[in-house]
Amino acid sequence: MTQYATLEIDADFGGAVGEKTGVFELGPLGEDGAAQIEEGIRSGYLVDSALDDVVSTIERLLSDNGGTKGRAGIHVDAGGGQHYFQIDAETPGNARKPDGSPFQWGSSADPAAGPNEHTATDATPIQQKMTLINYMRAATTGSRTPARFRYGEIGPDGYLEDSLPVVFEDPSGVLESTRPATADLSMVLVETTDLSRPVQKELRRES
Known part of the structure; x- marks a missing residue:
């Protein structure tokens, strides 16, 4: 079972930074102050x-x-409708996993690599909030280049073998002056068809 809900986003920041994959570990499931995830189906006929x-x-x-x-x-x-995840979480800040390592927040698990526009592991709440939103601004997330979501029994060690390809809706981050130690995050992830796989397969066959 995946211990932490993880969202991966590919983004091209251009210039010297170029393409980066941001890994955002949303924290232990079901604990106070950690990720609260509602999973459901928007039925459609x-x-x-x-x-x-x-x-x-x-x-x-x-x-x-x-x-x-x-x-x-x-x-x-x-086959109408949508499989979705409503996520309400907090930036991990300086929190630690049981093994003592920080929650990865961006392109690197090493805090020394940031904070900057593409990584903010072990950084302040406002830096982490802005880094996540920055990925969502720079990414062209859709069925051709979906984000990837691991949660519960959805890969890499659960009964579902891989991550789910998803797109995100209405992401937001709030930093309150009365709670400066964390920033509140909210977003909806919707499962999508990963069109990159058949395209890559076709390109390999043609080459």
Whole structure:
């Protein structure tokens, strides 16, 4: 089982920095002040209307057998909806793992490598908040270049073998003057199709 929820984001900062992969360890799950993660499905159906041609056809077929009762509708599940994670967490700051190492926050697990625009391990809350938001500003995250999320039994040692490809929605960070030791983070991660894999496979086949 993955001990810490981890988000990985690829971003191109340009110039001398270039491309970096930021690794953000969100902390132990379920503990006070650590990551609180809600997982769910935003259900979606292909059709859910009596005016739809498909539904109308099905209703005509059902009418021969007594039709539907009351307000019972007809729904066709064509794989619609979204698998999402609502994340509310705090920047780790100077917190330590059981082995004494800091939580990685950016491109390097070594605190001496930062803080800067692409890494802020063991840095201040405002530096960590700004580094995460900076990745999300610089990244072109989508199905072609998704972010990657590991959580619970989702890789690398869980029953799900790999990380989930995700895109992020509405990320935000809040630093309150009454709580200067940490910054609050909030975001929604939505599972997406990783189109980079079939493209890479095709490129290898053509070469």
